[in-house]
Amino acid sequence: MRTTKRRLPGAGSAVFAPPAAEDHPLKIAEFRAWRVKEPVSNRRYTVVRLRSQGGISGYGEGGAALAGEIAAARGVTAGRRATESEFVRSALRKTPALEAAVNNAMLDLVSRAKNVPIYRYLGGPVRYKARLLAHLEGTASAQSSPSLERAKQQGMQAFTMAAPLRDAMIPLRAWVDLVRKHFADMQALAGASSEWVLDGAGAMTPGDAASVAVALERSHPVWFDEPTGVITQDALAKIVDESVMPIGLGRNITDIAEFQSLLASGSVNIVRPDLGLNSLTKIKRIAALAETHYVGIAPFHNGGPIGSMAGIHLNASLIYAYAQQIPVPASDRDAATRAGITSGLKETGDKGFFALLNRPGLGFEVNEKALDAASEERI
Amino acid sequence: MKRRQLLTALAGAGALSAASGRRGVGLSPLHDCGCAPQIVTAKDKPPGAAAFRDVASKLRITNMRVFGVTLDERIAQADRPYVFVKIETNEGVTGWGEATLEGKASAAMACVMDLKDLIIGSDPMQVEHLYQTMYIGSFYRGGPVLGSAISGIDQALWDIRAKVMNMPVYEMLGGPIDPRGVRGYYHADAWTLAQARELRDKTKAAGVTALKFQLPDLLECVETNAKIKRAVAHMEMLREGLGPDLDFAVDFHARPSPTVAAIILREIEPLHLLFAEEICPPENVKAMARAVRHSTTPIATGERLIASYGYSELIDMGVIDILQPDIAHVGGVTALWKVSATAEASGIRMAPHACEGPIGGIASLHVDAAGPNFLAQEICGFVDAGEKNRVWEDLMGFPAMRMVNGRYPLPARPGLGVDINEAALKRYPFQGTRPFVMAFHEDGAVASL
Numbered sequence: 080m081r082t083t084k085r086r087l088p089g090a091g092s093a094v095f096a097p098p099a100a101e102d103h104p105l106k107i108a109e110f111r112a113w114r115v116k117e118p119v120s121n122r123r124y125t126v127v128r129l130r131s132q133g134g135i136s137g138y139g140e141g142g143a144a145l146a147g148e149i150a151a152a153r154g155v156t157a158g159r160r161a162t163e164s165e166f167v168r169s170a171l172r173k174t175p176a177l178e179a180a181v182n183n184a185m186l187d188l189v190s191r192a193k194n195v196p197i198y199r200y201l202g203g204p205v206r207y208k209a210r211l212l213a214h215l216e217g218t219a220s221a222q223s224s225p226s227l228e229r230a231k232q233q234g235m236q237a238f239t240m241a242a243p244l245r246d247a248m249i250p251l252r253a254w255v256d257l258v259r260k261h262f263a264d265m266q267a268l269a270g271a272s273s274e275w276v277l278d279g280a281g282a283m284t285p286g287d288a289a290s291v292a293v294a295l296e297r298s299h300p301v302w303f304d305e306p307t308g309v310i311t312q313d314a315l316a317k318i319v320d321e322s323v324m325p326i327g328l329g330r331n332i333t334d335i336a337e338f339q340s341l342l343a344s345g346s347v348n349i350v351r352p353d354l355g356l357n358s359l360t361k362i363k364r365i366a367a368l369a370e371t372h373y374v375g376i377a378p379f380h381n382g383g384p385i386g387s388m389a390g391i392h393l394n395a396s397l398i399y400a401y402a403q404q405i406p407v408p409a410s411d412r413d414a415a416t417r418a419g420i421t422s423g424l425k426e427t428g429d430k431g432f433f434a435l436l437n438r439p440g441l442g443f444e445v446n447e448k449a450l451d452a453a454s455e456e457r458i
Numbered sequence: 459m460k461r462r463q464l465l466t467a468l469a470g471a472g473a474l475s476a477a478s479g480r481r482g483v484g485l486s487p488l489h490d491c492g493c494a495p496q497i498v499t500a501k502d503k504p505p506g507a508a509a510f511r512d513v514a515s516k517l518r519i520t521n522m523r524v525f526g527v528t529l530d531e532r533i534a535q536a537d538r539p540y541v542f543v544k545i546e547t548n549e550g551v552t553g554w555g556e557a558t559l560e561g562k563a564s565a566a567m568a569c570v571m572d573l574k575d576l577i578i579g580s581d582p583m584q585v586e587h588l589y590q591t592m593y594i595g596s597f598y599r600g601g602p603v604l605g606s607a608i609s610g611i612d613q614a615l616w617d618i619r620a621k622v623m624n625m626p627v628y629e630m631l632g633g634p635i636d637p638r639g640v641r642g643y644y645h646a647d648a649w650t651l652a653q654a655r656e657l658r659d660k661t662k663a664a665g666v667t668a669l670k671f672q673l674p675d676l677l678e679c680v681e682t683n684a685k686i687k688r689a690v691a692h693m694e695m696l697r698e699g700l701g702p703d704l705d706f707a708v709d710f711h712a713r714p715s716p717t718v719a720a721i722i723l724r725e726i727e728p729l730h731l732l733f734a735e736e737i738c739p740p741e742n743v744k745a746m747a748r749a750v751r752h753s754t755t756p757i758a759t760g761e762r763l764i765a766s767y768g769y770s771e772l773i774d775m776g777v778i779d780i781l782q783p784d785i786a787h788v789g790g791v792t793a794l795w796k797v798s799a800t801a802e803a804s805g806i807r808m809a810p811h812a813c814e815g816p817i818g819g820i821a822s823l824h825v826d827a828a829g830p831n832f833l834a835q836e837i838c839g840f841v842d843a844g845e846k847n848r849v850w851e852d853l854m855g856f857p858a859m860r861m862v863n864g865r866y867p868l869p870a871r872p873g874l875g876v877d878i879n880e881a882a883l884k885r886y887p888f889q890g891t892r893p894f895v896m897a898f899h900e901d902g903a904v905a906s907l
Contacts, residue, residue, distance in 0.1 A: 094856045094875060095867035097637040098629075162625065164632035165828055193623045195583070199515060200623075200630070202586035202792070207509050339803035343774040360632055364799040371770035371800055395513075398590045435513045 098160075104133030105161045105192060110153040112180070113454040114144070115383060117417070119410035120216060124355060124382040125149065126420075126450055127180040129188050131161055137188025138445045140386035141180030142355030149458045152177040161185040161192075164360045175333040175356040182358030183389050191440035196392065198435065201363065203396030208432035210394070210402040212276060213238045214381055216409045220264045225409040227269060236431030237274040237301065237402060240265045242291065244282055251287065255294045262298060275300050276327065281308030285317040292322035301401075302327040302349045304379075310337070315346035327351045330379035338365050342372045349401065354380040359393045366397045375401040382406070384417040387426045388441050391433050403433070419449030504579045506591065514581035517622065521546040522577050522611070524570040525878075526563055526888025527815070527853075532845045537894045539563045540815035542878060543570055543610035545618060547582060553617035554878050556786050556821070557610025558814035561894035562603055569607035577611060582618045589792040593765060605764035605787045612790025613821045613874065621873035626824065628868060631795060633828030639865035640826040641834045643668035643707065643732075644841050654699020657841075661704060664841050667864035668705040668732055668834055671696060676897055676905040679715035686718070690725040697729045705732040707758070712736040713906050716749035723753035732834070733758040733780050733809065739906060747777045758782050761811035765789050766796035773804050780833060784811040785825065786818040794825045802831040813838035816850055819859065821874050823866055835866060852882045 109130035116123050123143035130136045144152075155170045164182050171178035190200045198204045213230035217223035218241040230238060243261055245254045258277075266273060277300045279288060288306035295303070302325035306318055310328065319326055325348035328341055333356050341347040350369045352362050357378075366376045376399055378390050390403040405426045408414045418425055424443040427433070436442030451457060502508040527540035534540065541557040559566040576591050592608045593599060620627040628634055646661070646669040648654040661669060674692045675685055693708055700706055708731055710719060719737040726734070733756040738749055740762050750757045758780035763769055764787060772778050781801050785794045798808050808829055812819045819837045826832045837859065839846060846858035854876055859866055869875030897907040 093870045095639075095859065096870040097639070097868060098634065098870075160629075162629040162632065163634075165635055165830055168632070169830060195515070195623075196513075198513075199583050202584070202619075204510060204513050204584060205587040205590065207513050335803040336805070339773075339800075364802065367766060367796040367799040368803050370796070371766050371773075396586055398586065437513045 102132055103160055104131060105189060106132040107156045107159055107161055107185075108132045110156055112149045112153075112458040113450045114146070114149075114456045114458070115450065115453045116455050117408065117413040117453065119413045120408055122381065122383070122406065122413070124386065125176055125180050126383065126385055126445075127152070127177070127184045128445070128447075129156065129161060129181070129184045131188055131192065133192065135188055135192045137161065137184045137186070137191060137440060138385055139180045139183030139185070139187060139358075140355070140383050140389065141178070141183070142176035142353065142382060144174065144176040144180070146456060146458055148174045148177055152181055156181060161188045164358070168358065168361055178361065179354065179356060179358045182360055186359055187389075187440040194439045196436065196438060196442055197359070197389070197440060198392040198395035201359070201392065201396035204435055205398050206395055208434050209391045209400075210237065210431060211235050211428045211433055212377065212402040212404045214404050214406045215239055215241070216407070217241070218243065220261060220268065223265065224268060226407050227265070229409070229414065230407040231269065233407065233426065234428035234430065235405070235407070236272055237276070238265070238269060239276045239278045239304065239404070241278045241280060242283070245287060251290060254287070255290050258291050259294055259298070262295060262300070276302055276304050278304045279306040281305045281331070283307050285309050285314040289318045289321045292318050292324035292326075296322050296324045301325070304351065305330055310341070312340075312344045312346060315341070315344070319346055325349060327377065329353075333357060335361070335365055335368065339368055342368060342374060347374060349375045349377050351377060351379045354378045354386045354390050355382045359389055362393060363397065366399060370399050373399075375399050377401045378403060380404040380406065384421045384426055385441065385445065388421065388424070388443065391435070392441065395435050416449070416453045419446055420453065422446045504576050505595075507580055510581065510584065510587075515583045516549075517551070517582055517618070518548045519545055519578055519580050519582050520548050522570070522574055524557070524567045524610070525883050526567055527883055527886045528889040529849060529886055530845065533849050534815070535895070536892045537561045538814055539888055539891070541566050541570070541606070541610060542815070542817060542883070543614050544878070545577070545582065545611070545614040547618060551618050551621050552877075553582065553614035553621070554817055554874065554876055555610040555613030555615075555617065555790065556815050556817035557606045558786050558818065559602055559606040560814075562606075562891060563888070564891040565603045566606045566610075569603045570610055573607055573611060582615050583622070585612065585615045585619060585792060588612075588615060589789065593789065600764040600768065602762070602764060602787055605789055609786050609788065609790040609793070609818075612792050613785065613817065616791040616821070617873040617876070624872050626869055626872060627791060627821070627874055628824040628827035631825065631828035633824075634868055635827060635830055635832065637868070639862070639867040640823055640832060641667065641864055642837055642861045642866045643670050643705070643834050644837070644839055645670055646840065647671060648696060648699060651695055651699045654696055658700045658704055660841055664861070665863045666841060666861055668707070669700070670707040670709055670735070670836065672709050672711060673713060676899060676907070677713040677715075677718055678899060679717065681714070681718045681721075686721055686725070689722055693726050693729055693731075707732040707735055709735040710737045711907060712739045714738055716745045719749040720752055723749065723755055727753060727755055731755050735759065735782065736761070743771045743775055743777055747775055750777060756780055758809055760797075761787070763788065765793050766800055769797050769800065773800055773806060776804070778806065780807045780809050782809050782811045782836070784813070784818070785822045786812070786814050791821060791825055794822065795828070798825060798829040798831065802829070805831075807831045807833040809833045810835055812836050816854060816859070817874065817876050817878070820869055820876050823869060824874065827868055837866070852885065853878055855879065
């Protein structure tokens with residue numbers, strides 16, 4: 080094998096010492112943020128750009144945030160190095176959308192500065208391609224079909240399907256049959272090779288969710304997502320004790336201890352931290368927890384394209400990561416907005432997978448003009 | 459049947475291995491096992507690496523070596539010759555790790571080399587993938603020999619990764635939490651009140667804030683009033699001699715049964731220990747839970763457990779307050795970080811064990827520095843460094859790591875911050891494995907030391 084000698088700095092320096100307090104190329108020198116709103120779906124998210132003293136920029140996305148929260152986050156990052164993710168995780172724990180945006184921007188910045196993709200900085204890749212899960216818009220079959228068609232064109236083979244809501248006047252059996260029919264209809268629309276996640280959106284009672292889980296377990300959805308909003312051990316036991324349906328939970332959880340509680344009680348089969356509310360470094364911790372329970376992780380995502388790509392890097396660095404959820408807009412205008420932000424890089428797959436990019440940081444250039452155009456406010 | 463046809467047939471049966479796919483990896487079926495019809499193995503070397511052709515870095519591991527290092531007993535116990543691992547790359551970047559395993563040095567060295575085929579030719583930047591390759595790919599998923607071998611290799615991989623990035627490992631892990639360093643404690647013993655007071659003065663003068671002691675006796679599964687009183691009186695004497703301000707922990711070293719441990723823990727609550735360590739043998743978590751449920755003294759354990767999986771029952775059952783994985787056994791930086799992350803979610807603190815050589819101790823500091831739930835770092839050694847300084851100078855070019863104002867300052871150089879002088883290693887040739895020190899009760903029965 081050919082050997083090329085790499086020059087390594089550091090020899091001759093102090094062996095043990097606190098990090099130098101003076102200026103450092105990775106010190107954060109500038110903070111910008113955009114409050115983005117997609118034109119048709121009104122999907123909202125926050126994009127943060129950090130620029131280091133050395134002139135490198137990094138971008139991170141989090142969920143929707145208020146202007147005051149963004150201003151406070153700017154104060155937290157002032158004078159910090161872009162490597163200090165644990166400090167930021169702690170300092171911004173009460174504004175999870177900004178914890179995600181700022182920490183992810185730091186990760187992009189450092190990875191660009193070190194000329195490596197984010198997945199490599201995180202210890203990956205553990206896989207060379209990441210499975211995509213298309214998050215479809217709409218709740219009825221007809222509403223979802225434009226989004227489904229776009230997702231299929233984008234090379235996706237796994238999809239989320241919103242479960243029909245139960246009207247109080249509908250008997251339980253009739254409603255369960257309706258869910259079953261909806262599932263079959265969507266499967267038929269997407270083709271035999273399609274895989275589905277049934278999305279309960281936290282809207283069912285635990286008892287109703289248990290009935291649906293039992294009714295559909297032989298149809299083998301990949302999992303039943305957020306079947307109920309009642310996240311207590313007793314409530315979830317109704318579902319997990321009565322069926323073998325895998326249960327996904329966690330899109331509204333920002334406290335890692337809550338994931339631990341779900342895992343320890345055996346109430347969850349796929350943990351689903353929201354990329355808009357948890358940074359990659361934080362989700363890595365959640366994944367470490369899930370790994371000890373042999374539980375998979377598939378971050379929830381209904382935000383922008385920068386978040387999608389960050390999720391793909393995370394997926395490539397976690398052994399138990401299953402899929403990255405990607406929002407698929409029904410509208411052309413929303414799709415164009417998203418593609419504009421990523422300078423044309425599309426959230427598309429090949430036979431259901433996204434082939435990893437071997438480029439520094441997130442792997443694409445963020446188009447700030449497109450961000451400006453899609454923003455309610457630039458801060 | 460051509461290879462492509464074989465793959466297609468297997469895929470059709472839903473039986474294609476993860477190593478296959480668009481990369482056209484060379485595959486052959488297993489023939490000698492009941493799982494033969496289901497499994498195909500990768501022929502590429504290292505196994506599975508071809509899949510990452512387009513997404514790996516240009517760095518490749520070209521060689522891996524293991525060194526046994528036997529020292530004078532004044533510096534390292536006879537049962538634990540250092541086991542160092544060196545990984546070399548095609549770009550001249552090298553990494554060092556430590557796989558020292560008490561009483562099993564030869565086995566750990568052999569196990570490191572058993573893993574060579576999984577490592578040589580790999581991209582060292584894929585540390586998580588390589589960790590999983592060694593852990594899952596070794597089938598047994600743990601045990602101290604495999605855990606120590608993985609630990610040595612994993613530390614060396616992190617050393618390379620961070621050297622390439624030109625940053626200390628703790629920065630890659632998101633630290634430091636506290637730039638002043640990480641709190642530590644030394645080992646100590648004192649058998650009289652006068653000795654304890656002398657130790658207090660010496661400890662405070664050195665700026666050290668915590669010490670750890672052992673129980674005075676071996677203990678049986680049921681114990682007499684006399685021995686229990688002696689153990690309690692010993693700890694009371696220590697508290698009186700050390701004063702109220704100096705923290706101290708007591709290592710029960712898994713000597714008592716849960717039954718005896720519960721009685722002692724009840725008696726020593728007023729002493730407010732930093733923690734009580736390994737209060738009973740580690741295998742049965744439910745039994746340990748029985749012992750601790752009556753005590754508010756913080757309970758620490760975990761030095762004999764492997765991988766983050768080894769800790770999950772302790773965490774889920776809420777048995778302990780502090781975890782003590784050893785970076786030379788648990789699975790290196792990767793596994794120690796994962797244990798720390800899982801512990802944090804349950805409000806459990808970390809006081810990693812480190813009673814082997816210098817690389818493991820320094821590697822621990824990096825993980826400590828990035829853990830918000832870190833409490834204190836053990837480094838086997840006393841307030842007086844003694845002969846260690848000379849050997850550290852010889853091996854690494856700097857004296858033994860010492861606390862400043864109660865903290866170990868952070869390693870400042872890129873990587874782990876350690877480079878071993880191979881010429882110096884020749885002055886401490888490996889002299890074989892010696893067993894862990896044995897202890898026996900007065901009736902000749904084997905005792906837990």
